[in-house]
Amino acid sequence: MTGKERMLTAFDRREPDRVPVWEMAFNEESIIKLGKFYTDDLPPMKFAQQMTMEEKVKLLNTLFTVARELELDGITSIGLLGTEPVDDEHVKDGWGRILRVSEEGEATAVGGPISDPSDLRGLKAYHPQPTDFLMLMASVGNLGDGVAQVLVQPGPFRESWSLLGSMEKLLYHYVKNPGFVKDLAQVATDYILEVVDMAADNGADIIALDGDLAFNQTTLMSPAQYEEYVFPYHQQITAHAHRRGLLIFKHSDGNMWPIMDGIVDAGFDGFHPVQPQCMDIGEVKRKYGDRLCILGNIDCTYLLPFGSEEEVEESVRETIRVAAPGGGYVISSSNSIHPGCKPENYIAMVRAARKYGVYPIDVEG
Amino acid sequence: MREILEAIGKAIVEGEEEETRRLVEEALQGGVDPRKILEDAMMPAMEDIGERFSRGEAFIPELIVAAEAMQRGMEALKPRLAEGERGRGLVVLGTVQGDIHSIGKNLVRMCLEGAGFEVVDIGEDVKTERFVEAYREHRPDILGLSALLSSTMQRIPEVIEAVRAEDSGALIMVGGAPVTQEFADRSGADGYAPNAFEAARKAKELLG
Ligand code: B12
Numbered sequence: 001m002t003g004k005e006r007m008l009t010a011f012d013r014r015e016p017d018r019v020p021v022w023e024m025a026f027n028e029e030s031i032i033k034l035g036k037f038y039t040d041d042l043p044p045m046k047f048a049q050q051m052t053m054e055e056k057v058k059l060l061n062t063l064f065t066v067a068r069e070l071e072l073d074g075i076t077s078i079g080l081l082g083t084e085p086v087d088d089e090h091v092k093d094g095w096g097r098i099l100r101v102s103e104e105g106e107a108t109a110v111g112g113p114i115s116d117p118s119d120l121r122g123l124k125a126y127h128p129q130p131t132d133f134l135m136l137m138a139s140v141g142n143l144g145d146g147v148a149q150v151l152v153q154p155g156p157f158r159e160s161w162s163l164l165g166s167m168e169k170l171l172y173h174y175v176k177n178p179g180f181v182k183d184l185a186q187v188a189t190d191y192i193l194e195v196v197d198m199a200a201d202n203g204a205d206i207i208a209l210d211g212d213l214a215f216n217q218t219t220l221m222s223p224a225q226y227e228e229y230v231f232p233y234h235q236q237i238t239a240h241a242h243r244r245g246l247l248i249f250k251h252s253d254g255n256m257w258p259i260m261d262g263i264v265d266a267g268f269d270g271f272h273p274v275q276p277q278c279m280d281i282g283e284v285k286r287k288y289g290d291r292l293c294i295l296g297n298i299d300c301t302y303l304l305p306f307g308s309e310e311e312v313e314e315s316v317r318e319t320i321r322v323a324a325p326g327g328g329y330v331i332s333s334s335n336s337i338h339p340g341c342k343p344e345n346y347i348a349m350v351r352a353a354r355k356y357g358v359y360p361i362d363v364e365g
Numbered sequence: 366m367r368e369i370l371e372a373i374g375k376a377i378v379e380g381e382e383e384e385t386r387r388l389v390e391e392a393l394q395g396g397v398d399p400r401k402i403l404e405d406a407m408m409p410a411m412e413d414i415g416e417r418f419s420r421g422e423a424f425i426p427e428l429i430v431a432a433e434a435m436q437r438g439m440e441a442l443k444p445r446l447a448e449g450e451r452g453r454g455l456v457v458l459g460t461v462q463g464d465i466h467s468i469g470k471n472l473v474r475m476c477l478e479g480a481g482f483e484v485v486d487i488g489e490d491v492k493t494e495r496f497v498e499a500y501r502e503h504r505p506d507i508l509g510l511s512a513l514l515s516s517t518m519q520r521i522p523e524v525i526e527a528v529r530a531e532d533s534g535a536l537i538m539v540g541g542a543p544v545t546q547e548f549a550d551r552s553g554a555d556g557y558a559p560n561a562f563e564a565a566r567k568a569k570e571l572l573g
Contacts, residue, residue: 089490102490104463104514167468171426172433175380215469216542217560222424277542301515301543340516 003073004205007148011206011247011269011293013328019320019357021350022074022295024152024208024251024272025336026066027105028059033343035062038069047101049083049091060135064142070350074148074330076208077136079128079195094126097162105338112165117173117180123163125187128195133202140203151204153195155250156233158211159188167220174225181229189233193240200244207241207248208272209234214254216278226259231266238267249295253335254278264291272296273334282322285329293328298349300333304341309348316352321363331357366397370406373438377410380430382437389441399445403481407442411435411479415562425472428561432475439478452483454506454572457499459491460541461520466513469541472561473509480565496524497531507568510554512541522552529553536571540564 001009001017009016026034028048035042043051043058051059067075083091083099090110091099098111113123136151143149154162161170163184173181196207213219219226234250241248249270250263255278256271263271271288273296274281281297288294297319298304303312316331323329331353337346356363369392376385392402414431417423456477460470467489474484487499500508508528512518521539528535538556539549549557556571558564 100465100489102463102465104465104517108465108467168425168429168471172429174426175430218421218424220425222426225424225426305515338514338516340514 002145003071003147004145004149006073007330008205008247010327010330011249013290013293013326015327015359017359019324019353019359019361020073020148020330021070021332021353021357022072022076022148022150022330023332023337024076024150024210024296025078025106025338026063027336027339029103029339030337030341030343030346031059031063031066034066034337034346037343037347038065047103048080049085049101049107057138060138061142064139067143067147070347072147072350074150074206075139075143076150076152077133077139077204078152079132080134081126081132082129094129095163096124098165103339105336109162109165112163114163114184115165117177120180120183120187123187125191128191128198130198132195133198136199136202136204148205149203150206150208151195151199152208152210152251153192153199155209155211155230155237156185156188156192157213157230159191160184163188171221174221174229178228185229185233189236192237196237196241196244196246200241200246204246207237207246208251209237209248209268210251212254213252213259214256214278216254218255219258220254223258223262226262231262234263234266234268238269242267249293260284260288264288269293270295270330272330273332275334277301281319285323289326289328293330294323295330296332296334297323298331298333300335300338300341304333304337304345304349306342307345309344312345312348313352313355316349317356317363320353320356320361321365324357324359325361327359366392366395369395369397370402373402373406374410374413377407377431377434377438378414380427380434382430382434385434385438386441389438393441393445399442402442403446407435407438408479408481411476411565415476415479415565419560419562428472429475432479435479453481453569455483455485455503456507456509456568457485457487457496457503457505458509458511459487459496459499460489460511460513461517461524462490462492463520464512464514464517465489466511466541469513469561470509470511473511473540473564476561476565477509477568480569482565482568493520493524493527497527500528500531500535506572507536507538507556509564509568510537510539512539512544515543518543518548521548521554525553538564538567538571 006016006020096113099107270293
């Protein structure tokens with residue numbers, strides 16, 4: 001089977017020849033550290049936003065080399081929205097959002113074009129540009145049809161709060177201005193639908209709908225608020241992805257139990273990353289394994305940053321034992337290979353997945 | 366009087382900012398002791414919503430609007446409180462270096478304010494030296510450190526050590542998703558709390 005066939009079979013909740021291995025994201029630093037195992041031709045250690053075009057190309061090639069060497073079954077591309085520098089710590093994107101960059105991982109919006117409901121009418125929507133999909137195009141060109149091409153796109157919740165420059169502001173309006181919140185979610189959704197179209201046109205197989213909806217304790221909004229302010233937009237997006245022949249799964253860290261039924265009903269094909277501090281993957285498999293492909297769960301908080309390679313192997317073994325039988329499981333970390341993760345541990349994770357992930361699964365409890 | 370105090374509490378719990386402010390003003394005009402308004406109406410309301418948040422019966426949006434209403438009420442109340450009664454104490458709060466997660470820290474700020482503390486929020490990705498500077502500048506009763514990554518959390522003991530070099534008696538509270546009571550103890554912190562409401566409780570406890 002090719003990597004892509006493996007991923008698609010897992011999404012179909014059937015057993016491929018082995019458990020597919022894929023990752024939602026690798027930060028720049030992680031790509032370079034992993035790249036050192038396989039090539040000398042590396043870009044300098046910087047954020048992508050600060051790299052020259054040539055350095056960015058080198059970063060992508062390093063990622064593709066790592067994917068090829070480790071025989072990853074899927075690869076994730078991000079939209080490369082053009083940004084312009086504001087100062088040392090901030091950049092501005094096409095929507096006019098100010099993002100704070102950080103050495104320890106992805107940027108966050110700290111200022112947006114909308115500060116008040118009345119600003120929505122004057123908002124100039126950003127439309128996806130072909131150049132936003134350069135990473136996807138490069139990935140398709142480089143790795144071809146043998147791997148599943150995943151495109152990550154923030155969902156309506158994340159896009160909405162980014163446009164306001166703060167999640168707290170959006171959650172405030174959840175109580176105060178329901179009409180505004182819905183209009184804003186629709187603006188975000190219209191944009192996301194355009195992204196889905198362009199992803200399909202440019203060779204994506206799967207959409208990863210990013211944007212956390214939960215934290216350690218519970219969901220960031222109440223289940224009723226999810227139903228009203230997020231669910232209908234999720235439905236529009238999954239329906240459109242399916243119309244365009246794409247699979248789509250929801251990514252959210254944290255304790256998602258209060259809204260898991262909603263995630264299924266909204267039409268998602270899968271759920272990632274089942275953060276082990278908050279959710280038990282065995283229970284997720286039992287309750288939703290017949291309706292969702294499950295992705296993730298290898299701990300990136302303590303295990304991948306501080307654990308030993310043996311501990312990683314043991315965790316992979318145990319996770320495969322619980323989640324892989326019957327199919328419908330894709331192995332990955334519990335969020336991403338962020339700069340804190342030891343590259344050796346990631347490689348150990350992939351190796352262990354190959355060792356224990358052969359179907360039919362034969363791992364003792 | 367009980368009626369108006371109850372109405373103020375209800376307005377806060379429901380996040381009615383204008384109503385809260387209006388009722389506080391009305392109570393003040395009616396001659397109700399400002400301290401009584403704060404301690405018997407406003408703080409218990411925040412306590413109520415915080416407790417429900419802790420139990421998973423209220424969610425972040427409800428907590429945020431209640432905190433906003435509390436703030437609005439405080440604007441009317443503050444000028445009428447005597448200097449010494451203005452707050453339970455001063456807290457300087459920030460997220461450690463390398464970490465840009467802000468939401469948890471901001472919620473802690475809201476709950477501390479709701480419990481009557483004054484808070485100076487020094488933001489995210491705060492370098493250790495900056496914590497020391499802010500400590501020197503504000504001489505807070507409590508310093509609060511937030512960290513959301515297992516890697517940046519390692520900065521906590523470093524900040525504690527640097528601040529204690531400035532003031533060996535500095536009271537320091539820590540929290541954030543990966544932080545545990547055990548880690549807090551090992552780092553030499555005086556307090557830990559798993560959520561924003563408990564953080565406010567802990568701060569009160571620390572100041573006795
Ligand atoms: C939202 C979020 C983000 C947003 C942050 C937006 C923002 N402006 O804050 C974005 C998308 C930008 C982000 C980025 C990243 N994130 Co993040 N993120 C989260 C998420 C989903 C929720 C955090 C949150 O806001 N919670 C809501 C608040 C209310 O809860 P809280 O923060 O826990 O705070 C409460 C308590 O902890 C406590 N508390 C907090 N501070 C303090 C302080 C004191 C003094 C006290 C007493 C109490 C206290 O009270 C608060 C209220 O009750 C968590 C998942 C999780 N389970 O927590 C991951 C998580 C924290 N992120 C994670 C990761 C890996 C990242 C990235 C590295 C991803 C990447 N590869 O780039 C980057 C790092 C960016 C950086 N340099 O900091 C991992 C951390 C793993 C680790 N290493 O430990 C987590 C745990 C997810 C996971 N699946 O593992 N993230």
